[in-house]
């Protein structure tokens with residue numbers, strides 16, 4: 001058994017990590033660090049976990065095998081400045097503090113970008129992981145096969161709709177039920193912070209790629225999931241495009257490629273991504289759905305941990321969709 005510590009334990013992503021890790025055959029949760037609720041039972045915040053005899057703490061065990069940092073952007077660096085961990089501790093950070101090439105080394109710690117479907121071999125050898133953003137995951141999964149085959153020839157157009165859990169547990173104007181219910185809005189049009197990590201991955205795979213990435217993020221009136229549609233010009237046929245996607249993801253544990261219409265409920269509460277590929281009037285339209293808290297955050301982080309420790313990739317992640 002390996003020992004893991006979770007930081008930011010009262011948050012949404014940390015809650016999902018705790019839930020999944022209860023069913024991981026190789027993991028024992030060692031501590032649940034919380035700056036706001038030390039001493040309280042986990043069930044006081046994550047109420048479905050009220051049966052667990054686990055408490056939040058403001059102490060860390062510096063010898064844990066894995067440290068999951070589930071803090072808002074900027075706070076992971078601050079936490080690592082405050083606390084030291086053993087050289088053997090592997091850090092999996094869920095914020096955007098270490099995702100970009102320019103931020104990948106911190107305190108002599110080197111972080112590998114944890115998009116499994118692009119970086120699997122590097123992840124297996126990595127010391128620390130920068131887990132991708134949720135929008136970035138859905139969008140990159142839609143584009144990896146095109147970039148890998150140098151087929152991105154024109155600007156990219158992306159619309160992606162996220163549920164309210166994407167913004168974390170803190171109540172805000174746009175997560176208030178009265179505002180969010182039966183409502184949709186655009187935010188950070190063309191300027192979302194995930195554009196940089198998406199751009200870096202695409203250039204890694206297709207070095208000459210320099211086209212615009214036009215991204216409209218939308219808030220949807222549901223709690224979890226991301227529904228992303230991406231389109232660009234393409235001269236390839238439906239058969240050729242579909243074959244590229246099938247080939248790219250043929251060994252992928254969690255990505256399912258289809259020509260059928262997809263919907264969000266196929267993946268909510270799972271670590272799966274469903275990708276639909278369509279060629280229509282000179283354009284390829286790729287639709288990608290994930291659960292923002294699982295494949296977009298905690299599930300992907302566990303998938304990364306499994307690769308780091310040579311555990312089965314789906315350990316702790318054999319989840320079922322909430323289809324009804």
Ligand SMILES: NC(=O)c1ccc[n+]([C@@H]2O[C@H](COP(=O)([O-])OP(=O)(O)OC[C@H]3O[C@@H](n4cnc5c(N)ncnc54)[C@H](OP(=O)(O)O)[C@@H]3O)[C@@H](O)[C@H]2O)c1
Pocket residue numbers: 007008009010011012013014033034035036037070071072073075094095096132133134165166167168169170292293296297
């Ligand atoms: N939500 C998603 O769908 C999603 C997807 C991908 C990535 N992420 C990223 O994952 C990280 C966690 O997201 P989340 O949605 O779980 O956020 P969250 O629900 O807001 O939880 C963050 C936790 O961080 C701690 N915290 C809050 N303010 C802090 C401060 N000033 N200093 C130190 N700790 C503080 C709190 O835990 P304690 O009070 O227990 O310390 C809080 O519950 C973020 O970086 C987010 O961008 C989120």
